[in-house]
Each structure stands twice: as structure tokens, then as C-alpha cells.
Ligand code: PEP
């Protein structure tokens with residue numbers, strides 16, 4: 392499917408995990424400069440094998456600092472109590488600011504999903520995003536969205552996110568997770584909920600993040616969530632796939648230029664400010 396629709400993309404960017412005050416201060420500056428929609432200040436990190444599991448509640452002050460600086464922070468939450476904590480503290484930091492919480496690919500338990508949806512639905516300033524499950528199955532993906540909706544969250548406050556499926560067997564492009572763009576588009580159509588694409592966890596390396604983002608641009612995604620770190624080599628998790636902020640600007644510029652070629656009129660692809668920062 393080739394989309395020619397012109398619409399502003401939702402841009403979520405920032406480190407895989409929040410690590411230090413300096414790292415988040417740098418990220419806040421860059422994210423504000425570009426006026427991305429949401430900054431990842433990610434506090435809880437499910438891991439394939441034991442390792443850095445995020446700053447967890449000790450990192451809340453970094454989310455609060457981002458919110459106070461005027462950028463909307465976002466984090467994965469694993470348990471309902473994480474959602475409660477983040478919502479309470481981050482929303483209290485500003486008068487009208489919002490907060491993004493998301494449920495990750497590994498956290499597919501509908502008792503938890505429904506509870507988090509219930510908690511998120513109590514405040515209109517909360518945006519909830521839900522990633523697809525790890526395994527490749529359309530019925531399960533649909534079911535996840537239904538479980539989430541049954542918790543009461545409004546569609547206007549909900550985003551979905553495609554991050555590929557764990558490879559089993561064939562994976563000719565060597566992606567960390569194999570995308571199924573057609574399935575993502577069917578879920579978007581059926582549910583009527585915006586679908587974000589995560590090229591970082593799909594691609595798995597800097598080169599593949601660029602490549603898979605270009606492929607995704609042939610489909611009607613509503614935005615991108617990209618891992619960006621001020622110093623990726625030092626990152627405590629997913630060091631191979633995180634872009635520098637300079638690389639991230641190049642990625643946006645690349646996507647923008649492709650859109651110019653396709654539609655001849657890409658003015659709504661990015662917000663005016665992002666457009667001015669990267670194109671002029
Ligand atoms: C993440 O976005 O931080 C993450 C862990 O991704 P996923 O849930 O897609 O594995």
C-alpha cells in the first residue's frame with residue numbers, strides 16, 4: 392500500500408532507557424529544539440536476560456524535569472502501580488502537560504493490560520500506547536487491543552505501535568524483529584486507532600533502523616518511535632540500535648525527502664518546527 396496522505400507524523404524519540412540526569416538533560420534540549428511530540432524517559436525495562444532494568448521509581452524525577460522543561464515524557468510501565476505512580480507525579484509537575492505511558496511487547500497479560508487501561512482512562516492528559524506482542528499472530532494482536540479497550544481508555548488517548556515479531560525461521564534481512572506491515576495496516580483499519588512504527592526494535596542496528604524506516608514509509612503509519620541517545624556507545628541497553636541526535640535528524644530528513652519525491656507536497660509530513668530545523 393502506498394500512502395499519499397499528507398498528515399503530520401507523531402514523533403517519539405529518546406534513549407532506550409533513562410540512565411543519568413545529564414543524559415536526560417541533553418535529550419530534553421535536543422527534543423525541545425526539534426519539538427518532537429514525546430521524549431522517551433523510559434524507567435522500566437524488561438530484559439531478555441538479566442541486566443539493567445531501568446532506574447524505575449528512582450528515575451521519576453527525570454520524567455518530572457522533562458515535563459517541567461515543557462516536553463511530554465513517556466515511559467513503559469510494567470505493572471498497574473507503575474502507571475499510577477507515573478501519572479500522579481508527572482501530571483502534578485505541570486498544569487496542562489501530558490504524559491505517555493506504554494505497554495511493551497513482552498508484557499502481554501490482559502489482567503494487567505485492562506488495569507493499566509482503567510488507570511490511564513481516569514485522566515484525559517494520559518496517552519496510552521500499546522505495542523504488538525512478540526509472536527506473529529493477528530488474532531492475538533487484535534485481542535490485545537480489545538482487552539485494552541475493555542479497560543475504558545478512549546480511542547483519542549490511545550496509540551498502537553508495531554515493533555516487529557520475534558524471528559522464527561526465515562529472516563533474510565537479518566532484522567532483530569521481523570515486521571509485518573500489512574498486518575499492522577489491517578489492525579489500524581479494523582481498530583481505527585493510530586499506528587506508530589518502531590524502527591529501532593525492529594531494525595536492531597543503526598544501518599537497519601534507516602533501512603526499515605524507509606520500507607515503513609511505504610505504509611500509512613501515523614508516526615515513528617525511535618531510540619536516540621546522546622552517546623549510544625555508552626548506553627546501558629540496546630547500544631547497537633540507538634541513533635545519535637545528529638543521525639536522528641538525518642533519518643527525519645531522509646524520510647522527508649522521500650515524501651517530497653512521492654507526493655510533491657510534503658508540507659504536513661512533519662511539524663513546521665521539525666521541518667525548519669532539519670530541512671532549512
Ligand atoms: C522499548 O520500547 O523500550 C522496548 C523494550 O521495546 P519492546 O517492548 O518493543 O521490546
Ligand code: MN
Nearest residue numbers: 407618628629
Ligand atoms: Mn530498547
